[in-house]
Amino acid sequence: MVDGSGYGLMCEEGGVPSVIDDDFMVCTDCLMIIANDDTSGLDYSLGEEEAEAREREIREAIAEIQREEGQIAVGDSDRDEEFSSSPCACCGTRLAGGRHHCVILGNNRER
Template identity: 65%
Template sequence: MGTIVDDHFMVCTDCLMIIANDDATGLDHFLDEESAAAREREVRQSIAAAQRDKRYIVVGDSEHDEEFSTSSCDCCNTTLADSRHHCVLMT
């Protein structure tokens, strides 16, 4: 069992798709192929940076999700207004 580092790690939908399912196929619904590939690289790099030093991100409690937020994503730092999803950063 890990230790909780951050119990309110709020991530955007793009990050959540990859954290939860290792799936970035949803990115191409709104972006062209080149832009989707660039966004996927950006998100994966952000996840890797957050998971440095043996940390890892797990999907949290959907009851803590925010349907609409202007806060930046705690993972990739996007400032696009959208939903934010509760995750937990652990060691």
């Protein structure tokens, strides 16, 4: 179903979700898990144990955001930042690097 937001999703309550946060900038590690459920990039730069710990950290952050705020969806790649020193809005890493635009979709419940 196309809902006008460009995301084609429905809320659990059956209504059409709306964008409740349109300025949710995430690091590349978080983006790969949000977009594709892909953690293979973590193995490239981290050892096996470190990659597993980082994956847990990111998945816990995503789960908490989705439980407290709404569904995270990939946003507009034209709004991505090639390099930023701002913390990741998802996992909170302060490592400088790319930040990718995502949105939080929900039913406009109180945040």
